Amino acid sequence: MNKQLFEKSNKLERWTLFVDFIAIVIYISLFLILFKLLELPEVVNGSMDLDILQYMEPIYQFLGSTLDKWQMNTIISLSVVFTIVAVPMFFINLKKVKIRTIYEVDSYVAGSKFFQGIINLLSFNPISAGLRIYNMFILVKFVKGYDAKEFLKSIVPAVKAYFKRLFTKKVKENTEGLDEYSLSIKTSIRRQNAANALRLLFTYIFLVFMALIIIIPFYWMIITSLKDFSGATTATPKFFISISRMNWVNYKVVLTELNFGLYIRNTVIVALFSTAGTILTTVLAAYAFARIEFKGREILFSILIMTMMIPGELYIITNFITVSKNGFGWVGMPTGENNYFLAMILPFVTSISYIFFLRQSFKQVPESLYKAARVDGCSDLKFLMRVMVPIASPTIFTITILNVFGSWNAYIWPRIITGVGGQEGQAYWLISNALRDTAFVLDNGRVMYNLQIAASTLVTVPLLVVFFMFRKYIMNGIGRSGTKG
Amino acid sequence: MELRLENLTKIFTNRTGIETTAVKNLDITIESGTLVGLLGPSGCGKSTTLFMIAGLEKPTSGKIFFGDDDVTKLAPEKRGIGLVFQNYALYPHMTVFNNILFPLENLDVPKDEAIKRVKEMANLVGIGELLDRKPSQLSGGQQQRVAIARALVKKPRVLLLDEPLSNLDARLRLQMREEIKRIQRETGITTIFVTHDQEEAMSISDKMVVLDFGVKQQYASPQSMYTDPGNLFVGKFLGNPPINTFEAEVKKGYLMINDKKFMKIKVPDALYDIGMRPENFRAVAEGFDVDVKDIYHIGRDTMVHFDFNGQNVRALVDSDDISSEDKVVHLSIKESRIYLFDKETGKVVNHG
Amino acid sequence: MANLKNSVIAFFGKILNAIKTFFWNVRRLFTNIKNRFGDFLDKHNINFVTRFPNWAKALLYLSPALIVLMVFTFYPIINSFALVVYQNYNMTTETVTGYTIFGNFITVLTDESFIVPASHTASSAVINTLIIVFISVPISVLLALFIAAALNTIKPLKSFFQTIYFLPYVTNTIAIGLVFAYMFRTDGGLVNQFLGLFGVNVEGLSWVESGAVYWRSMFVLIFYSIWSTLAFKIMVFLTSIQGIDKQYYQAAAIDATPRGRIFSKITVPLISPMIFYILVTSVIGAFKIYNSIVALFGVSGAPAGVDYNLQSIVMYIYQFIDGSNAGNLSVAAAGSLILFAIILVLTLVQMQASKRRVHY
Numbered sequence A: 001m002n003k004q005l006f007e008k009s010n011k012l013e014r015w016t017l018f019v020d021f022i023a024i025v026i027y028i029s030l031f032l033i034l035f036k037l038l039e040l041p042e043v044v045n046g047s048m049d050l051d052i053l054q055y056m057e058p059i060y061q062f063l064g065s066t067l068d069k070w071q072m073n074t075i076i077s078l079s080v081v082f083t084i085v086a087v088p089m090f091f092i093n094l095k096k097v098k099i100r101t102i103y104e105v106d107s108y109v110a111g112s113k114f115f116q117g118i119i120n121l122l123s124f125n126p127i128s129a130g131l132r133i134y135n136m137f138i139l140v141k142f143v144k145g146y147d148a149k150e151f152l153k154s155i156v157p158a159v160k161a162y163f164k165r166l167f168t169k170k171v172k173e174n175t176e177g178l179d180e181y182s183l184s185i186k187t188s189i190r191r192q193n194a195a196n197a198l199r200l201l202f203t204y205i206f207l208v209f210m211a212l213i214i215i216i217p218f219y220w221m222i223i224t225s226l227k228d229f230s231g232a233t234t235a236t237p238k239f240f241i242s243i244s245r246m247n248w249v250n251y252k253v254v255l256t257e258l259n260f261g262l263y264i265r266n267t268v269i270v271a272l273f274s275t276a277g278t279i280l281t282t283v284l285a286a287y288a289f290a291r292i293e294f295k296g297r298e299i300l301f302s303i304l305i306m307t308m309m310i311p312g313e314l315y316i317i318t319n320f321i322t323v324s325k326n327g328f329g330w331v332g333m334p335t336g337e338n339n340y341f342l343a344m345i346l347p348f349v350t351s352i353s354y355i356f357f358l359r360q361s362f363k364q365v366p367e368s369l370y371k372a373a374r375v376d377g378c379s380d381l382k383f384l385m386r387v388m389v390p391i392a393s394p395t396i397f398t399i400t401i402l403n404v405f406g407s408w409n410a411y412i413w414p415r416i417i418t419g420v421g422g423q424e425g426q427a428y429w430l431i432s433n434a435l436r437d438t439a440f441v442l443d444n445g446r447v448m449y450n451l452q453i454a455a456s457t458l459v460t461v462p463l464l465v466v467f468f469m470f471r472k473y474i475m476n477g478i479g480r481s482g483t484k485g
Numbered sequence B: 001m002e003l004r005l006e007n008l009t010k011i012f013t014n015r016t017g018i019e020t021t022a023v024k025n026l027d028i029t030i031e032s033g034t035l036v037g038l039l040g041p042s043g044c045g046k047s048t049t050l051f052m053i054a055g056l057e058k059p060t061s062g063k064i065f066f067g068d069d070d071v072t073k074l075a076p077e078k079r080g081i082g083l084v085f086q087n088y089a090l091y092p093h094m095t096v097f098n099n100i101l102f103p104l105e106n107l108d109v110p111k112d113e114a115i116k117r118v119k120e121m122a123n124l125v126g127i128g129e130l131l132d133r134k135p136s137q138l139s140g141g142q143q144q145r146v147a148i149a150r151a152l153v154k155k156p157r158v159l160l161l162d163e164p165l166s167n168l169d170a171r172l173r174l175q176m177r178e179e180i181k182r183i184q185r186e187t188g189i190t191t192i193f194v195t196h197d198q199e200e201a202m203s204i205s206d207k208m209v210v211l212d213f214g215v216k217q218q219y220a221s222p223q224s225m226y227t228d229p230g231n232l233f234v235g236k237f238l239g240n241p242p243i244n245t246f247e248a249e250v251k252k253g254y255l256m257i258n259d260k261k262f263m264k265i266k267v268p269d270a271l272y273d274i275g276m277r278p279e280n281f282r283a284v285a286e287g288f289d290v291d292v293k294d295i296y297h298i299g300r301d302t303m304v305h306f307d308f309n310g311q312n313v314r315a316l317v318d319s320d321d322i323s324s325e326d327k328v329v330h331l332s333i334k335e336s337r338i339y340l341f342d343k344e345t346g347k348v349v350n351h352g
Numbered sequence C: 001m002a003n004l005k006n007s008v009i010a011f012f013g014k015i016l017n018a019i020k021t022f023f024w025n026v027r028r029l030f031t032n033i034k035n036r037f038g039d040f041l042d043k044h045n046i047n048f049v050t051r052f053p054n055w056a057k058a059l060l061y062l063s064p065a066l067i068v069l070m071v072f073t074f075y076p077i078i079n080s081f082a083l084v085v086y087q088n089y090n091m092t093t094e095t096v097t098g099y100t101i102f103g104n105f106i107t108v109l110t111d112e113s114f115i116v117p118a119s120h121t122a123s124s125a126v127i128n129t130l131i132i133v134f135i136s137v138p139i140s141v142l143l144a145l146f147i148a149a150a151l152n153t154i155k156p157l158k159s160f161f162q163t164i165y166f167l168p169y170v171t172n173t174i175a176i177g178l179v180f181a182y183m184f185r186t187d188g189g190l191v192n193q194f195l196g197l198f199g200v201n202v203e204g205l206s207w208v209e210s211g212a213v214y215w216r217s218m219f220v221l222i223f224y225s226i227w228s229t230l231a232f233k234i235m236v237f238l239t240s241i242q243g244i245d246k247q248y249y250q251a252a253a254i255d256a257t258p259r260g261r262i263f264s265k266i267t268v269p270l271i272s273p274m275i276f277y278i279l280v281t282s283v284i285g286a287f288k289i290y291n292s293i294v295a296l297f298g299v300s301g302a303p304a305g306v307d308y309n310l311q312s313i314v315m316y317i318y319q320f321i322d323g324s325n326a327g328n329l330s331v332a333a334a335g336s337l338i339l340f341a342i343i344l345v346l347t348l349v350q351m352q353a354s355k356r357r358v359h360y
Ligand SMILES: Nc1ncnc2c1ncn2[C@@H]1O[C@H](COP(=O)(O)OP(=O)(O)O)[C@@H](O)[C@H]1O
Pocket: B012, B013, B014, B020, B021, B022, B040, B041, B042, B043, B044, B045, B046, B047, B048, B049
């Protein structure tokens, strides 16, 4: 194996990633700039006439040129799609370049470079595309030993041979002279193959059908979020939407006028702190349960396990009393004296099921590692931080993701907490509350479905982006964990 | 540095109160710079002894001395020991370099010197090229070398190895055995090597301790333990093919075998356990006759099975001295190679 | 040029090295102090290991979690037993008008909207919940099992399908619930449009809006609850099916076992512990259904202008904490204790059943 080639390829990949990163920054800033430019209806008497949104045909000035709605939509749509494709790709590649060793490089890796290059090209990033395809040639040389020229030359015959194999009819087999037994074997093989193919076909049809049921709501959501009011409420909504009809301004209305920017910020704060707290408390507790031998460990642990069966509603009643006026006084106080964030975060800074889950993976770390560390003078805390946590990091990562998703989904507790605060409480809504409780209605009482669905999309897309960034980790983690929240 | 165990005892008590004596009244003095093999069947308390020396287990009673220091109550990290485990216990998420560096992080070693020492150790055990790999990218033998380097990098006063070779395949085991011996010679560290494989212990040790059920059976150099086993257990445990043992009586100063006088012997009349190693028999013209039951040729040597006191006894003799057709073979054995063990205690009884 | 580059790299390398050395030295200083302290203790025969027993160490590690659990988990459990004996508990003034043992339970159990369907309503919280549990759980478990088995037999596109089926797991229940409600709209809903293609008369065919009938609303609710819980089950089943030793299948293939029998006699029994686990957790989950109902029908739990209600047990409980009846927390506590009892019984029954039926 040629180590130099591998290192060259790695170096090149780092540069490519750098270019990718710049491209992402460009996409995002382009999107942000144009998004900022988007024109909202005028505010009259303190409220905005949302009905007029669909009739507006504004003209924009950008970099000295005028853009009509169609051009504007095209650029915004492309920058969004490019960002959504490029960000997960960037993170996955970043991880790969860090952990891939010389032994794991094969022709598949080279092939994937080519496809990524094509994707780069399609997302107007010719530099990355060029670097990637050059990198592919290096890797081909590394794996197969071909030069670029030889490789290109070798493609044509390979493709030809492939098609030749595909199209040459099978020579009719000579069935004469075979005895009955081998003939019967031949027919049964043929029948078997046909049955297999049929079964495979049905399997795929079934899977595609189910996949459609899963995917259609997402598609419908995204399409609807870009429609205008009449497009979303007509009796025959369209299944496709042309670029010129897209209403990116829906998102702007949701973010600014309907305050979803604030709600998203609130949710991020709650998710961040409760997750940090959860990781800290559960790691420490799981370590105690997994490694330290003390009297009553099993009893304490089984008590914890038993409380997992108790429905959360039971806690919520008392916790509501605890955080309100007669308890800690975080909510239900006069305006200005409330601390909604504390009330929303503190009850969720630990979780019994995560302690249980983490303990399982801590227990899998061999005892001898602990002994070795003891001999080296490593204290318990240091052993936990330097050895246990890194080894159990997939589990910790899964917990992090689950907890963040949990905060993103939290509905009832934030609703109860913010519900007692009236107007003040509304400023502390989390997104789920906002989605359900914001009135997306016009003066005439009709629901602005396009805005409502745009808000839903806004809430869903970050989760999907995170998911696509860490797809393998998350799916494996959930499959193994067998526990949800 | 000399290492001394005095009356060391370890009793485990499980939750239901049942006691297991893992090590019982162990007295050993290990001279400075020697490699001592700790040998015994599985579950006899070898690891427990080692962990007590390391400080990972507290002795129930008894004392441990490193030189003149009583270290019985000292914490493991203060004893200056290096420990190597059967499964290597390398940190899977660290590179080889960081694995070896890890013990030094806890010591008062300047960084440059630490790096120098890691590299030195890596070169000593022959893994200088592999410093930036993760343990999962190494073969078993390489992982073992990393584990040894990690144990040695602290410049320990004592090196403890707990069955370090039993996860390796046969060829690698032979190679690593010599390697460990070489490293021990080069560094001159007092070393305890735990194994259940008698051949391994014999080939590597300067001296050996044999344990059974936590009790010391014998402490001697491998060769003297082989030629002069202290008791029946040691005799049986050492040697391949194993020693022949059977009951025989001494009557009126004669050792009786097959109700015939076999030879004169100067021990009291009683029933004894007799031990004769297969390879101590010689096929000669003049000797006692035995009826051959089976003959197997194993290359240079030939294994002869015959009947002695109703027992199937094996003799390993030179192939040149014997032919397959022989029905009767003349064998001889040196008097000093016939071991008599007390029926009660199993202790060897000196004669001649 | 190369010279410049090298010197720049060397410059930053030096800085980096200096920083690293600094940290190393700081750490060295600390270990030094620590060691001196340890030597001091040794000299005066003070042994922290014996002075600082394991339980104290464990307590140190457990305390952050335990304190939070004490306040927000254990205390509420105890306190809810106190709450149920209060009559007319007022949480703002902290006053009660009296004490009762079963009064609050009786209030719940005789409530028209909890268990006894009154004449004017076709349903009650318990009945609604039971319908959801007994329809959605079996269907979703079976469906997830089939999908997982199907996924296990294919190779191309496997991870693509896996990813798609996983999507509902990473969504916000409320957000997608709103989308579902939008898709099931009477006029211009995607579903009605689709049904129209098959010649169904969709004029005024309501699902989640005024004019809907009970079973149609219930269908949407069950459909959504299956849709949103499928992903997790598929993942768990697929992981456990992939964990089955290939030798069983090879042995079965040699014995010419038909596919259906392989599925029912090998795959299902071997992952039966997982199936039972999923059954228990999804029954419990379905009993606690709340977010989906809120997403589809709003906090009232019913489409506007209909004479029935799709309230679940949890929803019934929450109306006492936030909503028009807010304040009567004792009744809520009684309700949640009843829910706990139901879940406990179900768990025990299923555990008992699984002991007898699960093959390993
Ligand atoms: N932590 C422990 N608790 C209870 N018994 C133990 C423990 N460790 C070892 N033992 C017992 O002590 C005896 C000796 O064990 P060990 O030293 O591991 O044997 P070896 O290493 O020679 O195979 C065994 O019978 C074992 O069951």
